[in-house]
Amino acid sequence: MRLLVVEDYGPLRDSLQRGLSRAGYAVDATGDGEEGLWYAEREDYDLLILDIMLPGIDGLEILRRVRAKGHNVPVLILSARDQVDDQVAGLDGGADDYLTKPFAVPELMARVRALLRRRSGQANPVIEVGSVVVDTNARAVRCGTETVALTPREYALLEYLARHLGAVISRQELWDHLYDFAAEASSNTLDQWVARARRKLRALGAESIIETVHGHGYRMVAP
Amino acid sequence: MSSLRRRLVLGGALTAMVAVGLAAVAVGVTDRVLTVRAVDQGLAADMKPQRFRAVARLMFQGFDRDEHRSHDERRPPDERRSTDERRPPDDRWSEGPPVLAWSQAQPSTLLESPAFSAAEIAQIQAAFNPDRAQDLQVGSRQLRILYHVVTDMPVPGGRWRRDGHQPPVDILPVVVALPHEMDAVYADLRQRHWLLASTVLAASALAACGAWLLARSLVRPLSSLAERIAHAEPGVAMGAISVPDAPRELQPVVTRLNDLLTRVANAVQRERRVNADIAHELRTPLAGIRSQLEFAQSDSDEELRRASGVALGIAVEMQAVMENLLSLVRLDAGQVQVQAQEVHPYALVQSCWHSLEQAARARSLECDLALPEDWVCTSDATAMRVVLNNLLANAVAYAPVASVVRVQRDAQRITVSNASELDPALADQACEAFWRADKARSDTGLHCGLGLAIAQRMAALIGSGLTVQVVDGQFCASFEVADLVSAES
Known part of the structure; x- marks a missing residue:
């Protein structure tokens, strides 16, 4: 955000x-x-x-x-x-x-x-995507009873995708909403954050909820 | 103390009455003097002819008796005097004013007047006072008598010379007494004096009315001025004073007073603006301090978290002082609006105490809330909350450790008492801004003595009252809750 x-x-x-x-x-x-x-x-x-x-x-x-x-x-x-x-x-x-x-x-x-x-358009502060729960109040992501150890940037990425569940979010849009004006644009950096978040979710047994839409960006989907 | 108007009326009426009275006395005395003088002048004017007439008559009495009649009888019938001339002297001299005359040389020689008895004549003779008129009560009559002593009798011709006789001048000196009846004069004078007295009374009444009207006219501008000043409410800025029909002498006072009021109003306005500006300008830096410290609370450094926590507590208290100061300024400026609504004091006190519970627990204080739970009043809930919050916060700050703060109802009054001691002489000052019972206390946090001042002003704003008393040596604040609807109706 x-x-x-x-x-x-x-x-x-x-x-x-x-x-x-x-x-x-x-x-x-x-x-x-x-x-x-x-x-x-x-x-x-x-x-x-x-x-x-x-x-x-x-x-x-x-x-x-x-x-x-x-x-x-x-x-x-x-x-x-x-x-x-x-x-x-x-x-x-x-x-x-x-x-x-x-x-x-x-x-x-x-x-x-x-x-x-x-x-x-999400009145509920808790967004559930399969077994993954994004608690926007606690600014935490849980998988079952386990809390995923995320950096603030990783959390922001997941929250943004969760808020736009099912929508394809372009790399540029993600960049625009996750990085401030002073940050230098680099698609690699963004990909690295996505990869880390996926890895941490997988480590706790979560389904694959982040899809890569080639040529466009990423999309979070419910399994 | 009597009013200025009463003094002016009394003073003016008395002065006018004394002046009129003195003038009346002067007129009366002058009238009497002039009247008597006129009588005296009449007597003096009459005395001239009468003294010769009287002396001549005395002399003729002797002449006619001893010589004149024989000579006349010896005359030829054609030379004898006419009947009129030969008329007895008593008949001829009885005309004109009654005159008495007697010889000082021959006490037996007396010219009597039939108007006086022998006793009266003796009284008149005894009162002899040469060449000076005097009043004499003769019998039932009041007389004014002028005495004159005739020592010489000029005889221009006359029968003595014609008949070759010498007048009987040996009876000289002769005293002539010319009396004047004064009863009618004095009766007339008395009548005039009564008339004068009636006039004086009427004039005095008129003078009193005039004095009252004059005093009212003089005092009206002062009364108007005094009324405006008397109706000024403490703590409320007074507008310019206008005194209709102010006399020229009062106009500089009104002008200067208005100048002074303007200066005071400007000064108060300036003070409020400065206070408001200071409080307002402190908001942003305080927000900066608070946010820095609050964000520091999530820092990994434990020492930084502890220090920032302490600093955050101080910042929060500073914020409370600033908010109180701003509230006080706004209350004084009349910027707070009142809204009548249904209020449940029990729940309100409970809510206020709840917000202070942590601080109360830290000092082991308990609240004995003895208000009826079903008590409902009509007031401004926000204002009442401010009052009660301040009273309870004050109690929490100053009550001795491990004591009880009692909240009770007495008629329409909520009393908040605690065990903290207060000098009864200082109770009246407790609601003054920046006043603290014990300035040296530092273990109760940051306080600047604004809480009770705010509470009192807020209570006044909703038509209620707040007083501080010392009951059994203990601090006791009484919050008189006025029903806003009743007050409005």
Whole structure:
């Protein structure tokens, strides 16, 4: 899952980027409104986390322009403004959620997960694919009673494929949603992650649920 | 203390009455003096002819009696005086004002007037005072008598010379007393004085009314000003004061007062804005600190996790202080809206205590919740939660270790008491912002003394009250829950 964080306060931005990355999300972060808008319009993000008071263009204007261009990306506003009017303005402006600073990180993570579920049309946080269970809340993959030891990147790959169960996902799309803007594109890297995930699942006796669609990409299917 | 209006009315009326009274007395005295003086002048004017007439008559009494009549009889009939001329002196001299005259040289010589008895004549003679009119009560009559002493009798011609006789000047000096009846004069004077007194009374009543009207007119702008100031609610910014028809003398006061109010309002506004800005500006850095520390909780380094956990606790408390400060500023600025709804105090207290349970357990505190479970009131649940949360948090922070926090109902009042001791003299200050009973305490976490201040303001916002008392030496906060619907109706 690829997220964009637009927050002008450096320490908070860095902390969010680091924390979300550690949780397995691909995170782009910027402190400038115009740059944020540029990212939001150019890249296909799974979630935007926007501050309101930003240099250049404020968060509400970024939101307005993104929505005007027809992007349905979920948007979480993260603002120090805690008044009801501010929240109403944000939500009416097209945001999907509003969180007031300072916030508890677990709450932020829960909201991020909820918004990502909504985007993929999966209301249930637990996705079952045969004997494999992808628990998006725990950010863990279980096979029977065993938990598969996955790196955050491997988990993100499995979660993305599980969210789009049955759909062929191109390498480019996977790359776009699993790696941030700074990552250098390499199909080999992606193939290596897929191979590792398959190996770990197989080690626990799971069925082969990730198919390779030659010339296109990958697909997760229920056995 | 009497009001300014009463003082002005009393002062004005008394001054006017005294002034009118003094003026009336002066008029009365002047009237009397002028009236008596007019009488005296009349007497003096009459005295001129009367004194010669009286002295002449005295002399003629002797002349006619002893000589004049014989001479006349000796005249030829054609030279004799006419009947009128020969008329007895008493008949001729009885015309005009009653005059008394007597000789000082010959006490027996007296010109009497039929208007006075012998006793009255003696009284008039005894009261002799030369050349000065005086009042004398003669019998039932009040007289004004002017005495005059005639020492010389000019005789321009006359019968003595014609007849070759010498006038009987040996009776000189002669005292002439000219009396004037004063009863009618004084009766008239009394009537005028009564009229004057009635006028004074009427004028005094009018003066009192005038003083009242004047005082009211003078005091009205001051009353208006005082009323506006008296109706100012503590803690609520006062708008500009307008005093209709303020006199010129009061206008600078009103202007300066309005300037002062504007400055105070600006200062309060500025203070609130600064507080709000500070609190607001702290949100983002606090969010940065919290997120850094919370993410650090999942770090592999145990020492980093422990340290970040402690720091996270401090950050959370700082956040609570900041939120409290912001709440206080918003409450003071009237930015919090109230919504009437059904509230179950028992459940509310239970919920509040639940959120504090961990901290209470750490200090081995127990909650004795003795509210009726079926008690329902109509108030703002959010505001009530803020009040109760602050009261309970305060109790958890300051109650002695291993004590009991009691929550009871007394009529419409929720009392939260704990075993912490408080000087009764300090109870009134407990709800002031940034006040703490013991500033040196540090084992109860980070507190800045805003909780009770917020609770009191929030209670006031929902029409309720919060007071702090010391009952049996223990801290006891009473939250009077007012029914919002009843208050509105």
